[in-house]
Amino acid sequence: MNLVRAELLKIRTTNTWWLFGLGALVTLALAFLVNALNANLTLSGPQDVEGLPEEQAAQVLASADEVYQAANLFTSGQYFGLLFVLLLGIIVVTNEFYHQTATTTFLTTPHRTVVVTAKLVAAALIGAFFWLVTTVLTVPATLIFFAAKGWDAHLGDWDITRAILLNLLAYVLWGVFGVGFGVLIRSQIGATITAVVLYLVGTTAANLVFFLLQQWLEQDWISKLAVIVPSTASSLMISGTELPGNPPQWVGAVVLIAYAVVTSAAGSLIMRRRDIA
Template identity: 80%
Template sequence: MNLVRSELLKIRTTNTWWIFGLGTLVTLALAFLVNAVNASFSLSGEQDLDSVPAEQAEQLRAAASDVYQAANLFTSGQYFGLLFVMMLGILVVTNEFYHQTATTTFLTTPHRSVVVAAKLVTAALIGALFWLLTTALTIPATFIYFAAKGWETHFGEWDITRAILLNLLAYVLWGIFGVGFGVLIRSQIGATITAVVLYLVGTTAANLVFFLLQEWLGWDWIGKLAVIIPSTASTLMISGTELPGSPPQWAGAVVLITYAVVTGAVGTLITRRRDIA
């Protein structure tokens, strides 16, 4: 715990954490606005599904439910929130090399595995803190919005509770991803830019590849393989109801947990063997 406290101190003594926190709040507000407009359209019953393909129409009908839209609003801001948490996880590692404190850290605590474990725990705590902050804002906002519309939030029902808790798991695991990424790329700027590009551009490109393969080959199961993309798995986890043609929520959780375990193990092994000086 002393190591964890020292890692938290390193984060608190830089300006980055509150910049990312402010960015999270701004993107949260924008995401909630977009989700609120989408909920209003979906729950108004004004959608014309006659000209929509059968499978897509089924998904739209499933999404046009109080539970799905409430879960979507309760977990607003996840997409960019996870990005900021990952970048903070990267900084937990790369700050050591940027501020040239890595040698001192490992001389003070020669057991490198313990140091890495402390960094992983710190990143997980940061993720949990960001989840707590965003959820504390989205829950009352959703209640107010749904009350104004006269809709039922279904808060307390298992589908909603599960989505909120799985959102917590996603925030924690993406913090761990950030640590693993920072271990692979020591450069703070290099690691941050690479992670942002992969997250924003790579996700879209990978989903497009799966979609084109599905359309070309005509195999529906190929589209479901998109769940192996971490950000897609995170989005799947917070859906209030299972959408037709989509993998179950637990599949997204399994994918993220697997990534986290592999990332943590690889990061520990690399740090133990790599020359720090």
């Protein structure tokens, strides 16, 4: 726990955490606004699905549900929030090399696995903190919005509770991803730029590839493979209701947990064998 506190102190004593926190709050506000407008449009009247393919029409009709839209609002800001948590997880590791404190850290605590474990725990706690702040803001905002529209937010229903708790799991696991990514690429600038490009561009590109393969081979199951993309798995986890044609929420959780196990194990092995000097 002393090592974990030390890692958290390293983050608190730099300006990075509150800059990322401010960015997460701004994107949260924008995401909530977009989700509220979408909920208002979706729940205000019947959905026109004429001419749409059967599965797509079923998804549109399933999304016109108070539970689905409420879960979407309660977990607003996840997309960019996870990106900021990922970057903070990267900085937990790369700060050691950027500020040239890695040698001192490992001389003080020679057991590198213990140090990496402390960094993983610290990154997970940072993710949980971001989740807590965003949830504290989105829950009352959603309740006010739904009450003003005369809808039931269903807070306390298991579907809503599950979405909120799985959102917590996503934030924690993405902090772990960041540590593994930072171990892989020690350059702070290189790691952060690569992570941002992979997260924003790579996600879109991967989903496009799966869509094109589905259209080309005319096999609907191919589109479900997009859940192997971490950001897509995170989005799947927070859906209040299961949409037709989509994998269950637990599949997204399993995918993220598998990534977390692999990245944390790989990070520990690499850090143990790598020359720090």
